[in-house]
Amino acid sequence: MPAPENALKTALEHGETQSGLWLTLASGAVAEIAGKAGFDWCLIDAEHGPNTLTTIQTQLQALAGTPAHPVVRVPSGEDWILKQVLDLGVQTVVVPMVNTPEQAAQVAAAVRYPGQGSRGMGATLARASGYGEIVDYMSSANEQIFLFVQIESRQAVENVDAIVATPGVDGIFVGPADLSADMGFVGQTDAPEVLAAIDHVYARTKAAGKTIGTVVFDDADFPVQIDKGVTFLGLGADSFALQSALRTLASKAP
Numbered sequence: 001m002p003a004p005e006n007a008l009k010t011a012l013e014h015g016e017t018q019s020g021l022w023l024t025l026a027s028g029a030v031a032e033i034a035g036k037a038g039f040d041w042c043l044i045d046a047e048h049g050p051n052t053l054t055t056i057q058t059q060l061q062a063l064a065g066t067p068a069h070p071v072v073r074v075p076s077g078e079d080w081i082l083k084q085v086l087d088l089g090v091q092t093v094v095v096p097m098v099n100t101p102e103q104a105a106q107v108a109a110a111v112r113y114p115g116q117g118s119r120g121m122g123a124t125l126a127r128a129s130g131y132g133e134i135v136d137y138m139s140s141a142n143e144q145i146f147l148f149v150q151i152e153s154r155q156a157v158e159n160v161d162a163i164v165a166t167p168g169v170d171g172i173f174v175g176p177a178d179l180s181a182d183m184g185f186v187g188q189t190d191a192p193e194v195l196a197a198i199d200h201v202y203a204r205t206k207a208a209g210k211t212i213g214t215v216v217f218d219d220a221d222f223p224v225q226i227d228k229g230v231t232f233l234g235l236g237a238d239s240f241a242l243q244s245a246l247r248t249l250a251s252k253a254p
């Protein structure tokens with residue numbers, strides 16, 4: 001029995017738009033609700049969300065019963081966290097703050113077993129292999145991994161061609177907030193200079209035949225991103241619960 005098919009990878013490689021939700025609340029219940037809502041994927045944010053490996057595991061278990069494909073953004077691209085997140089059964093990962101082709105090569109190696117990388121051999125006992133049930137996991141896992149690296153600095157934009165050409169990098173995820181801040185436009189993700197940099201990254205990623213991802217929070221921006229070629233599109237976050245509460249209060253207030 002081989003590693004399970006990564007249906008999100010298959011869809012993205014066929015150029016299908018896949019929309020998702022950012023999970024920042026580190027809650028299994030919220031993950032289950034979001035997973036049932038109809039998103040193609042739900043991203044467990046371990047960079048900015050208060051997540052531990054235990055809360056990540058809980059949310060993966062909650063998502064397992066839903067149609068949404070689980071994605072994890074790790075806190076950083078260090079080998080040890082990538083190994084532990086993949087051993088939890090994650091097949092699609094987002095690595096923040098990748099600024100050089102050397103970093104891209106390092107994280108690409110960390111998410112795949114020897115032959116294509118340097119991932120440690122421990123999944124036989126882990127959730128990833130069904131605790132040993134998937135006997136061919138080690139020999140088939142590499143092909144089901146989908147790796148996004150985040151372009152979110154001036155240095156990364158300058159290096160985009162070399163980063164996107166790195167073997168094992170499957171997609172580029174643009175971080176508008178961090179990129180705009182690094183460019184000197186804190187909080188101004190719509191600054192012309194920022195938009196031009198993002199368009200450049202999109203163009204170079206498209207030219208390399210790789211997947212483009214990003215996350216936006218303005219409804220009007222969703223079709224704009226799709227028209228620009230984004231197929232891995234975050235449509236918001238679970239912290240929208242606040243907006244829902246405020247709307248309920250506003251509509252019910254005497």
Ligand SMILES: O=C(O)C(=O)C[C@H](O)[C@@H](O)CO
Nearest residue numbers: 048152175176177178179215
């Ligand atoms: O820099 C960004 O923007 C991202 O990487 C996405 C944010 O971290 C996400 O939390 C949405 O604001």
